[in-house]
Every structure is written in structure tokens, then in C-alpha cells.
Amino acid sequence: MSDGLRARATAGLERLVGASVLERLALSVTALFASLLVGALLLLASGYDPMFVYYYLFYGAVGTPFNVALTLQQMTLLLLTGLAVAVSFRAGLFNIGTQGQLVLGALATALTVLAVAPLVPGGLVGGLVLIPLGLLVGAVVGGAYGAIPGALKAYADANEVITTIMLNFIATGIAFYLVNNYFRVSSTVATENVPGYAKLQPILFHPSSSFSLLVFVATLALALGVYYMFKNTSFGYELRTSGLQPAAASYAGVDAERMTVASMTLSGAIGGLAGAVYVLMVEGRYIAPPSLGFDGITVSILAGNNPLGVVPAALLFGVLKSGGLTVGFETDVPPELIGVLRGLIILFVAMPEFFRMLGGWAGVADRDPVATDGGESDGAEADSGGGDDA
Structure with a gap:
């Protein structure tokens, strides 16, 4: 992977990890409609x-x-x-x-x-x-x-x-x-x-x-x-x-x-x-x-x-x-196809969270910073965009 592509991928993960509550909600809604569209194409291809x-x-x-x-x-x-x-x-x-x-x-x-x-x-x-x-x-x-x-x-x-x-x-x-x-x-x-x-x-x-x-x-x-x-x-x-x-x-x-x-x-x-x-x-x-x-x-x-x-x-x-x-x-509609539709919807809606988790695993950002004084560190909370408050 080139340095430029790696930098863009890292920046994208940082953006997802640090997304605000409203941004994460918008991503989930967009993913839901995308899943319905893909499901519609699958149904059409199957003759329904x-x-x-x-x-x-x-x-x-x-x-x-x-x-x-x-x-x-x-x-x-x-x-x-x-x-x-x-x-x-x-x-x-x-x-x-x-x-x-x-x-x-x-x-x-x-x-x-x-x-x-x-x-x-x-x-x-x-x-x-x-x-x-x-x-x-x-x-x-x-x-x-x-x-x-x-x-x-x-x-x-x-x-x-x-x-x-x-x-x-x-x-x-x-x-x-x-x-x-x-x-x-x-x-x-x-x-x-x-x-x-x-x-x-x-x-x-x-x-x-x-x-x-x-x-x-x-x-x-x-x-x-x-x-x-x-x-x-x-x-x-x-x-x-x-x-x-x-x-x-x-x-x-x-x-x-x-x-x-x-x-x-x-x-x-x-x-x-x-x-x-x-x-x-x-x-x-x-x-x-x-x-x-x-x-x-x-x-x-x-x-x-x-x-x-x-x-x-x-x-x-x-x-x-x-x-x-x-x-x-x-x-x-066969039960198997219904299961595929349900799986598609869940998969698409879960993708934003998956990329946020991937960013956390890659060390892009700390998803749940914890201070040793018994509370969350203010600076880290601000960096994370308050992601845990969703």
C-alpha cells in the first residue's frame, strides 16, 4: 500500500472513530437505505x-x-x-x-x-x-x-x-x-x-x-x-x-x-x-x-x-x-432469501461501527479512554467526539 493511500485510509478511520452522535446516526440511516437498495436489486434478480x-x-x-x-x-x-x-x-x-x-x-x-x-x-x-x-x-x-x-x-x-x-x-x-x-x-x-x-x-x-x-x-x-x-x-x-x-x-x-x-x-x-x-x-x-x-x-x-x-x-x-x-x-419468497435480506440490512447498518472498531484495533484512536482517577479523561473524551454517549 502506497504512503498516500495508507494516509487516506488512516484519515478515514480517524474520521469514523471520532464521528459525533449525529454523524453516526446519519451513517446508520444511509447504510439502512443502501441495504434496502441492494436487497431490492437482489429480489429483482431473483424474480420477485x-x-x-x-x-x-x-x-x-x-x-x-x-x-x-x-x-x-x-x-x-x-x-x-x-x-x-x-x-x-x-x-x-x-x-x-x-x-x-x-x-x-x-x-x-x-x-x-x-x-x-x-x-x-x-x-x-x-x-x-x-x-x-x-x-x-x-x-x-x-x-x-x-x-x-x-x-x-x-x-x-x-x-x-x-x-x-x-x-x-x-x-x-x-x-x-x-x-x-x-x-x-x-x-x-x-x-x-x-x-x-x-x-x-x-x-x-x-x-x-x-x-x-x-x-x-x-x-x-x-x-x-x-x-x-x-x-x-x-x-x-x-x-x-x-x-x-x-x-x-x-x-x-x-x-x-x-x-x-x-x-x-x-x-x-x-x-x-x-x-x-x-x-x-x-x-x-x-x-x-x-x-x-x-x-x-x-x-x-x-x-x-x-x-x-x-x-x-x-x-x-x-x-x-x-x-x-x-x-x-x-x-x-423462500425463507433462505428472507434470511439473506435480513443479513444484508444488519451487515450494512453494522458497517460504520465495524470500521470504528477497526480503527480502534489499529490504534487510530482510543474508543473508551479511562483515566486512573476514576473518571474519563477530558482531553481524550473530546478527541473521541463523545462517541460513547450515543
């Missing part, structure tokens, strides 16, 4: 009318109250798994095990609610007991399962990518074995349904929508809380420095090993909470969840591992998931 397909894609996401509820349901679940991944990634750890934490959190929630239900009265009182209990158990079990790779990383220097991937298989196997051999009540590998009063009920939406507006609002509040924790609390500062700058963390008196375990525990707890919500809001029983944990990785990366950025990223995924279902039902 792109306007017809896109109509059902977006109608399926927001065309009716039921479709809106389905979109928000998917968004809620993906927001939780995206937050779980973002917490670990912001701490410099790669939690690929959110799916396993979600699975065990969901199973523990279902079994706990079914076990305790006969001991409490039904109706409102039963719901006030069983719903918080189920959510708490899901978070605790997910957090405990997330703490395992955290401890292995902190005290045995085990690679968390490998351990979390392996723990996904273990969690899935444990859940299948227990349900299939001890808690199965029909030909489907699933537990019996939890009592109706123990489910998270829809508000303003039809009961068949399996979407609770209350959970959606609480999940948005959780995203704000996680953002505030990382930005304004000493605990959040210690989580970031222990993973991103261990030397600076030790100099500041931070116990890096303890914070590694804490970050993976918190990440796992949010993943387990997603499993609890899946049981109590969507299915009403334990049945093997879809790959929400793996989707959460993509959501987090698309959001730049920013807890606030996870909100629009989860919304985009929710729209594509629910809209894709309608396209599959209402058109003769």
Missing part, C-alpha cells in the same frame, strides 16, 4: 417484486396492533440479551455464553414457579408472589452460571470465549435431560404451563400477543440504569478498567480478578432474566428457547456495546424478525 416484499416486511412489523406487539416482544427479549452481552464486552470480556445463561434461567424460573404455585393462593396475590420470584430466580441462576467462566478467567486465566461456548452446550444438555426425563408432560420436550396468574399479562394489547408493556418499559429502564452505572458510578468504572486497562485498574486499587467475576455475573444475571421473561411472558412454560443469546451478540456489536445503543439495535432486529415472519406467510 421488491416493493411487494418490503411492504409485507414493514407491514408485518407495524401494520396491526398484533404485529406491533410481536415486534416489541422480540425487541424486549433482544434488548435484554443485548444488554447482557454489552455488560461483558464493556468490561473487556467476551461472554459468548448468554444463550446458556438464558436457558438455565428459563428452566429455573419455570420449575420454581411450578413448585411454589401450590403453596400460594391464586389470583392477584399469587401473581405478586410468583412473578417476582420467577424473575429473581432466573437472574440468580443466570448470574451464577455466568460467574463460572468469570472465575475461570480471573483465577485460572482460562479463555472466556472457549469456556462460555462450552458452557452453552452443557446448559442445553442439562435442560434437555431434566425436562425430557423428569418434567415432560406431553410429546413435546417442555414442562407444564405455569398458572395463568403467574404470567406477565399484556397491557393495552390483545392477550394472545404474549407481550407485556410493563416488561418493555422496565427493560428500557434497565438499559438506562446500566448506562448510568458505567458512566457515573465507581462500580461501573472499576468494571471497565479491570477488563480494558488492568494495569491502570491495579494502580487505582481495583481488584481486577473480583471485578472480572462481577462483570460476568452481572452479564449472566441479565441473560438469566431474559430467560425468565421468555417463560413468564412468551411461552408460559419451559421449552427450548430460540437463539436469543446469540442474536444478543449481534445486537450488542451493532450498538457499539453501548447500553443505550442496544435499544435501537434491538428494535431493528425486532422489526426484521416479526416482518420476516409475515413475508414468509404472505409471499412465496
